Amino acid sequence: MEDYNFAYLDEQTKRMIRRALMKAVAIPGYQVPFASREMPMPYGWGTGGVQVTAACLTPEDQLKVIDQGADDTTNAVSIRKFFQRTAGVAVTEATAEATVIQTRHRIPETPLTEGQILVYQVPIPEPLRFLEPREVETRRMHALEDYGLMHVKLYEDIAKHGEIATSYAYPVKVEGRYVMDPSPIPKFDNPKLGGNAALQLFGAGREQRIYALPPYTQVVSLDFEDHPFVASKADHPCALCGATDSYLDEVIVDDEGGRMFVCSDTDYCTGRQQAWTEDAA
Amino acid sequence: MYVAVKGGERAIENAHAFLDEERRGDPSVAELSVPQIREQLALAVNRVMAEGSLYDPDLAALAIKQARGDMIEAVFLLRAYRTTLPRFAASSPIDTGAMACVRRISATFKDAPGGQVLGPTFDYTHRLLDFALLAEGEPPLAPQAEPATGPVPHITSFLNRDGLIEREEPSDEMPPDLTREPLELPANRALRLQALTRGDEGFVLGLAYSTQRGYGRTHAFVGELRIGTVAVEVDIPELGFAVEVGEIEVTECETVNQFKGSKTEPPQFTRGYGLVFGQSERKAISMSLVDRALRWKELGEDNIGAPAQDEEFVLSHADNVQATGFLEHIKLPHYVDFQSELELIRRLRAEAAKEAAE
Numbered sequence: 164m165e166d167y168n169f170a171y172l173d174e175q176t177k178r179m180i181r182r183a184l185m186k187a188v189a190i191p192g193y194q195v196p197f198a199s200r201e202m203p204m205p206y207g208w209g210t211g212g213v214q215v216t217a218a219c220l221t222p223e224d225q226l227k228v229i230d231q232g233a234d235d236t237t238n239a240v241s242i243r244k245f246f247q248r249t250a251g252v253a254v255t256e257a258t259a260e261a262t263v264i265q266t267r268h269r270i271p272e273t274p275l276t277e278g279q280i281l282v283y284q285v286p287i288p289e290p291l292r293f294l295e296p297r298e299v300e301t302r303r304m305h306a307l308e309d310y311g312l313m314h315v316k317l318y319e320d321i322a323k324h325g326e327i328a329t330s331y332a333y334p335v336k337v338e339g340r341y342v343m344d345p346s347p348i349p350k351f352d353n354p355k356l357g358g359n360a361a362l363q364l365f366g367a368g369r370e371q372r373i374y375a376l377p378p379y380t381q382v383v384s385l386d387f388e389d390h391p392f393v394a395s396k397a398d399h400p401c402a403l404c405g406a407t408d409s410y411l412d413e414v415i416v417d418d419e420g421g422r423m424f425v426c427s428d429t430d431y432c433t434g435r436q437q438a439w440t441e442d443a444a
Numbered sequence: 445m446y447v448a449v450k451g452g453e454r455a456i457e458n459a460h461a462f463l464d465e466e467r468r469g470d471p472s473v474a475e476l477s478v479p480q481i482r483e484q485l486a487l488a489v490n491r492v493m494a495e496g497s498l499y500d501p502d503l504a505a506l507a508i509k510q511a512r513g514d515m516i517e518a519v520f521l522l523r524a525y526r527t528t529l530p531r532f533a534a535s536s537p538i539d540t541g542a543m544a545c546v547r548r549i550s551a552t553f554k555d556a557p558g559g560q561v562l563g564p565t566f567d568y569t570h571r572l573l574d575f576a577l578l579a580e581g582e583p584p585l586a587p588q589a590e591p592a593t594g595p596v597p598h599i600t601s602f603l604n605r606d607g608l609i610e611r612e613e614p615s616d617e618m619p620p621d622l623t624r625e626p627l628e629l630p631a632n633r634a635l636r637l638q639a640l641t642r643g644d645e646g647f648v649l650g651l652a653y654s655t656q657r658g659y660g661r662t663h664a665f666v667g668e669l670r671i672g673t674v675a676v677e678v679d680i681p682e683l684g685f686a687v688e689v690g691e692i693e694v695t696e697c698e699t700v701n702q703f704k705g706s707k708t709e710p711p712q713f714t715r716g717y718g719l720v721f722g723q724s725e726r727k728a729i730s731m732s733l734v735d736r737a738l739r740w741k742e743l744g745e746d747n748i749g750a751p752a753q754d755e756e757f758v759l760s761h762a763d764n765v766q767a768t769g770f771l772e773h774i775k776l777p778h779y780v781d782f783q784s785e786l787e788l789i790r791r792l793r794a795e796a797a798k799e800a801a802e
Contacts, residue, residue: 167528196626201523206769208776231780238776240453268780286770297756299629324792330784349784369766371626397787412779413786427780 170217170250176200180218180373184364187375192337193305194288199371209242209267210368212284216246216265219280219364225253227261232269232410232427239267256430268331270352272409272431275361277378283346285367288374290334290344310342313385321390330395335382342385343374350384351396351410357382399424404435467512481505490693490722491515495764496522497623497642498529499692499721516644520765526623536686538674540696540719541598545672547723550599552665552700558596563671564723599668600698600715609700609713629756636738636759640731641720643762651737651752652730660737660750663702664716671695671723695720697728701736706744714743734758 168174183197202210220226226246230239234256242265243254255261258273265282275281291301294312304310313334320328327333333350335357337343345356346365356363356376363376376382386392397411402423409431411424426432468475482489482505492504496519504522511517547563550556603609619634622642631639640648655662673693677686697718705711716736718728737752747753761767 173528173530196628198623198625201520201527201765203524205520205772206766207771207773208769210769231777235452236777237456240456244453267776268778286773298760299756325795326791328788328792330788331781347778347781349780351784369770395784395787397783410780411783413783427783 167249169222170220170246170252171203172200172214172217176214177218180214183373184215184218184375187364187373188362188377190341191376191380192335192341192343192374194372194374196371197373199368202368204241204245206369207286208238209265209284211366211370211373212265212267212282212368213242213245213366214368215282215364215366215373216263217250219263219282220246220250220252222250222252224262225255225260226250227255227258227264227430228266229264229269229271229428229430230267231412232271233429235429257434258428258430268347268349269410269427270348270355272406272426272428273434274355275359277360279361281359281361281363283348283363283365285344285346285365285370285372287332288344288365288367288370288372290332290342305341308340313342317385317387321387327386327390327392333392334385336385337376338381339383343382345382349396349410350392351394353382353384353392354394397424401426401432401435404432404439406432406435467510476509478502478505478509481508487723488513488515490724491645491727492518492522494721494724494727495519495642495644496526498522498526516764516768520768523765533678535689536677536679538676538692538694540670540674540694541596543596543670543672543674543694543696545596545670547671548596548668549670550666550668552667553599553602556597556599556602558594559592561592565725596670598698600700603667603700603713607712610709610715612715627759629759631755631759633735633739633742636755637717637719637731637735639759639762640718640734641727643731644764644767645724645727645730647762647764647767648730648734649726651758652733655733655737655750655752660740660748660753662699662714662716662733662736664699664733664736665701666729667698667700667715669695669697669725669729671725693722695722695724695728697725697732699729699732699736703743708744714739 179198183195187193187195199211199214202213204210204213226243227234228239228243230236233239246252247254258264258271261279263280263282264271265284267284270281289298289301291304291313294316295301295304304312317327320326329350331349332344332347333353335343335345335353345353358379358381359376360378362378365374384392397413399411400407401409401411403425406426409426409428412427414423414425415421416423482501485508488508489501489504492507492515493499493501496504496507503525504518507518507521510521545561547565548558548561550560600609604611620632622635622638654660671693673691675688676690676692678689679686699716701714701716703709703712703714714736716732718731718735720728720731734752737750738755738758740747740753751757
């Protein structure tokens with residue numbers, strides 16, 4: 164694709180995005196407005212993540228793209244192919260080998276290391292949005308650190324349901340300052356947000372926001388002393404690799420209520436199955 | 445055993461090939477050419493150019509063909525292409541007063557300098573299916589008159605003279621650019637107008653209609669609606685003067701709105717404004733009604749809580765490329781989120797059952 168610049172976006176646009184990224188890294192958890200561009204894939208399908216990835220990629224990078232933890236779901240395939248065409252970068256499915264990982268809805272099970280960048284696709288960056296629909300108002304609330312509404316919501320959940328009824332996109336507080344939406348990852352993944360060795364970047368294209376967690380940032384899932392945060396998952400081992408520590412997808416196997424549970428992180432699962440086979444051999 | 449429901453690369457490629465075939469339709473029927481679309485579906489082309497924010501009838505026609513007539517998809521194609529274009533200049537403001545009008549009507553004055561010109565309009569046609577169009581054939585030529593050569597001043601300028609309508613003071617302030625800066629609120633009028641002119645026609649129409657039915661009523665008359673071509677000029681710094689680089693067709697609508705005065709403004713007529721690429725009359729009128737409704741604050745009017753008065757609501761939801769993308773993204777896999785919801789619901793149900801048993 165010689166008609167397009169490396170990684171599709173022109174250098175001016177990348178510079179604009181990098182400036183927003185620098186600001187985001189300097190103020191962890193703060194949503195930086197950026198002039199999101201129209202991309203050749205629809206808004207809501209990862210345009211924010213794609214722009215952040217495009218602004219970060221160098222020709223030497225090894226890119227991994229996952230959706231729901233899997234490398235071979237349709238949209239992950241489509242985004243990976245986009246960067247293969249427009250940037251010609253090497254791609255990989257191995258978490259450990261990747262220098263840049265674009266993800267939708269999961270954090271890989273394999274711990275990330277220094278130098279890696281994890282790029283999240285974000286639909287609604289504003290953690291207060293469903294409590295207050297107005298952007299003018301929510302920006303003011305962040306500025307004043309006015310998070311009372313959020314605590315009331317969590318409290319009401321406990322009063323009504325006995326627990327905080329949020330299972331994904333579970334809000335966190337960053338470095339004791341900004342309340343942040345971690346994108347719709349299951350709350351099982353929340354503990355991996357804090358103290359992570361990798362740089363975590365969040366891109367919301369339609370909503371024109373970028374935010375970031377620099378390596379080793381303190382990230383705390385909101386909770387109460389008497390109702391502490393619990394990272395939950397289906398109470399089963401993976402039916403394919405036997406893992407008990409990974410997030411599981413439920414798969415319906417027949418029309419009589421039969422189901423099985425398998426790792427949502429396909430690279431993690433395949434790696435464990437291979438290790439098994441090698442041990443057996 | 446476990447069959448992974450995964451869309452491999454091949455499935456995607458095959459789906460695209462299938463789509464291409466469907467787009468072509470029955471191969472025994474002649475293929476539609478891009479010039480045919482440009483010439484014979486001109487209003488569709490105009491809409492795609494307006495909402496795509498790119499004036500190029502050939503590319504818009506191509507987008508319509510590629511999108512199988514799905515207008516929002518065509519707008520999207522044009523927008524995605526537009527993003528990749530370099531910007532080498534900004535034009536001087538177009539002078540709609542110097543427009544070569546093919547249509548120009550006023551609902552407020554029976555006659556005015558420049559006259560009323562109906563032009564190519566559906567107005568007053570009887571909406572009877574014309575079965576003659578089923579057979580191919582050339583329509584008879586329309587009668588021709590000498591083009592009027594006199595000036596065609598803006599009709600609202602007549603009201604201006606008597607101070608009966610609010611004055612629009614010219615300003616050299618650089619308008620913000622919605623496509624190059626993130627939308628930040630509150631927005632000024634220039635930014636609101638940008639959002640409206642590229643906003644979805646149906647959405648803007650619906651909002652405008654709601655003001656007519658009482659949700660933020662602004663008592664609008666079409667002071668003037670004009671359609672025609674205007675020159676686009678670009679300042680060349682090396683030359684020290686502006687050079688005409690082309691012509692575009694636009695539709696401009698100015699509404700005259702009743703206004704009884706407020707704490708800050710005397711009783712006078714106020715304005716709503718619409719300007720849209722191509723012949724896009726419905727859109728231009730809708731735009732000027734919504735523009736006027738959004739101006740409640742600067743005119744010192746009450747906010748009655750109508751949707752069309754709510755700047756954040758209107759501007760955040762007018763863009764159909766954004767809206768359709770986000771709406772349709774719920775087709776993408778959400779296994780992970782759904783799984784966590786499943787577990788939560790099962791847990792809550794188990795607790796409720798336990799409590800009921802006790």
